[in-house]
Amino acid sequence: VDKNSQRLTIAIQKSGRLSKESIALLQACGFKFSLHEARLLAHSSNQPVDLLRVRDDDIPGLVMDGVVDLGLVGENVLEEVRLERKATQLACDVQRLRALDFGQCRLSIAVPKEEAYNGIQDLDGKRIATTYPYLLQNYLQDRGVSANNAILTGSVEVAPRAGLADAVCDLVSTGATLEANGLVEKEVIFRSQAQLIQRPEPLSAAKQAIVDQLLPRIDGVQMARE
Numbered sequence: 577v578d579k580n581s582q583r584l585t586i587a588i589q590k591s592g593r594l595s596k597e598s599i600a601l602l603q604a605c606g607f608k609f610s611l612h613e614a615r616l617l618a619h620s621s622n623q624p625v626d627l628l629r630v631r632d633d634d635i636p637g638l639v640m641d642g643v644v645d646l647g648l649v650g651e652n653v654l655e656e657v658r659l660e661r662k663a664t665q666l667a668c669d670v671q672r673l674r675a676l677d678f679g680q681c682r683l684s685i686a687v688p689k690e691e692a693y694n695g696i697q698d699l700d701g702k703r704i705a706t707t708y709p710y711l712l713q714n715y716l717q718d719r720g721v722s723a724n725n726a727i728l729t730g731s732v733e734v735a736p737r738a739g740l741a742d743a744v745c746d747l748v749s750t751g752a753t754l755e756a757n758g759l760v761e762k763e764v765i766f767r768s769q770a771q772l773i774q775r776p777e778p779l780s781a782a783k784q785a786i787v788d789q790l791l792p793r794i795d796g797v798q799m800a801r802e
């Protein structure tokens with residue numbers, strides 16, 4: 577990505593739960609894109625706008641570092657990356673432009689259904705499997721609980737059965753995955769939805785003009801969907 581480009585660059589998830597709705601929203605706002613599966617970058621044919629399609633985990637850092645101008649990402653990932661970068665002294669500022677009406681989920685702690693659970697203090701000294709160690713530690717620390725993490729990038733829900741952990745801290749939407757794995761949701765630690773974010777440094781006048789045109793369109797699209 578050329579940082580000096582006059583084209584507004586927007587990072588979206590390449591393939592996953594946010595991809596379809598991210599593209600649909602930008603299209604509903606009037607940007608035309610033709611997407612080629614294999615390509616990282618997609619140019620708009622009617623606006624000076626490029627889409628960068630990446631893993632969702634990379635989106636907050638790209639925006640915080642100013643490599644891209646805007647990003648569409650889940651608040652859960654945004655907050656986890658922010659905490660991680662803060663702890664490691666990397667740039668972690670970002671402007672939140674809009675909450676988007678998709679990607680709703682919650683990050684919750686769940687325990688095996690046969691385990692008694694009387695509150696968060698029961699997790700003291702236990703091992704919790706998660707992909708979100710910073711959000712989890714923040715929550716536990718605030719409550720004076722010290723647990724160990726098992727950091728997994730996937731299949732978190734099978735960790736207790738596999739003997740890797742006593743509990744999980746994972747994203748939940750319908751609850752079907754927890755249920756299927758014999759887990760019961762006990763603590764909601766973070767509620768999330770997709771967000772539109774912007775890099776901290778001001779945009780060029782040309783790019784700002786596109787954003788100024790985009791935001792009311794997003795509001796209009798979302799209002800019409802309510």
Ligand code: PRT
Pocket residue numbers: 589590591592593594630631632633649650651652653679680681746747748749750751752753754768769770
């Ligand atoms: O490849 P990449 O890194 O880009 O994708 P990913 O696999 O990390 O993310 P992806 O596509 O699974 O999710 C992207 C974002 O969608 C998340 O960061 C959330 O902001 C949002 N989101 C909304 C969800 C869910 N709902 C969700 N249910 N992300 C994941 N899940 C998973 C959850 O981890 C669990 O495995 O779905 C399962 C639970 O769903 P239920 O319906 O059974 O409760």
Ligand code: ZN
Pocket residue numbers: 631632633
């Ligand atoms: Zn991811």
